[in-house]
Amino acid sequence: MNLILLTATDFKTENTAVLTDRRFEHIRSVHQAQEGDTLRVGKLNGDLGSAVVTSLSEHSVTLQVSCTQSPPPALPLTLIMALPRPKMLKRTLQSVTSMGVKQIYLINAYRVDKSYWSSPVLEADSLNEQLLLGLEQCVDTQLPEIHLRKRFKPFVEDELPAIAANTRALVAHPYDAAPCPIADEIPTTLAVGPEGGFIKYEVEKLREAGLQAMHIGPRILRVETAVPVLLARLFPI
Known part of the structure; x- marks a missing residue:
C-alpha cells in the first residue's frame, strides 16, 4: 500500500x-x-x-x-475487455487501474463462460475493492468507471461506434492483423478478447464499429499479461 x-x-x-x-x-x-x-x-x-x-x-x-x-493524469484510453475468469479479472483490474485506465467496459463474447457473469467478483463492492488496491499501488485517487455489457452485438452496434469515434480504435487480435502502432499519448479505444480470442464473427463486428485489428507479435499471452503489455506498447508509460 x-x-x-x-x-x-x-x-x-x-x-x-x-x-x-x-x-x-x-x-x-x-x-x-x-x-x-x-x-x-x-x-x-x-x-x-x-x-x-x-x-x-x-x-x-x-x-x-x-x-x-493533483493526482496523476489519466491514461487516454477506453478499455473494452471480454469478461475474463474471476481470478484473472481481479488481477487485471488492479493492473490496469495502476496504469491509469479510467474507463473499462466488460463485455460478453462467444468464448466467455456464462458462469462468469454470476460471479460474486462482479458485485459492486468486489469490483471497487480491486480498483482501490490498484489506486493504492500507483498513488492515484481517481476511481475508474466499470461498465458491464452482457450482450455483445447490441453493445458493438449501438454503443461502440460512438465510444470509438475520434480515437485510435484497435482490437487486439493475433491473426490477420497489422503490427501494434507506435506509442503515442492520444485518445485510444482498445478491445481485448477472452482466452482463445474473439471469434471471426466478433472481429468483423468490431471492425464494422471502426476498430482496426492489430497484434503484438507471434506469442499468445494470457489476458492478465496481454493487457499490460498492450498498454506499455501503445502509450509512452
Whole structure:
C-alpha cells in the first residue's frame, strides 16, 4: 500500500480522519507509525497530500490531513475487455487501474463462460475493492468507471461506434492483423478478447464499429499479461 486512500466517511472534521479498518492495520503493522509521523494520503476522487498521525491506539488511528496535490493524469484510453475468469479479472483490474485506465467496459463474447457473469467478483463492492488496491499501488485517487455489457452485438452496434469515434480504435487480435502502432499519448479505444480470442464473427463486428485489428507479435499471452503489455506498447508509460 503506497497510498492511504481516504473517503468522505473517514472524516470527523474537515481535516481530521479516523481509520479503524485494514488501512489502520497497515499503518500500525507495516508503516509501524508513531504519533507525529507523516504518511502519504489521498482523498478518493480528490487530491493527494500528507497526513500527520495525531493519535494511535489499539483500535484506531487519527490523522490530520492536508491534500493539495493533483493526482496523476489519466491514461487516454477506453478499455473494452471480454469478461475474463474471476481470478484473472481481479488481477487485471488492479493492473490496469495502476496504469491509469479510467474507463473499462466488460463485455460478453462467444468464448466467455456464462458462469462468469454470476460471479460474486462482479458485485459492486468486489469490483471497487480491486480498483482501490490498484489506486493504492500507483498513488492515484481517481476511481475508474466499470461498465458491464452482457450482450455483445447490441453493445458493438449501438454503443461502440460512438465510444470509438475520434480515437485510435484497435482490437487486439493475433491473426490477420497489422503490427501494434507506435506509442503515442492520444485518445485510444482498445478491445481485448477472452482466452482463445474473439471469434471471426466478433472481429468483423468490431471492425464494422471502426476498430482496426492489430497484434503484438507471434506469442499468445494470457489476458492478465496481454493487457499490460498492450498498454506499455501503445502509450509512452
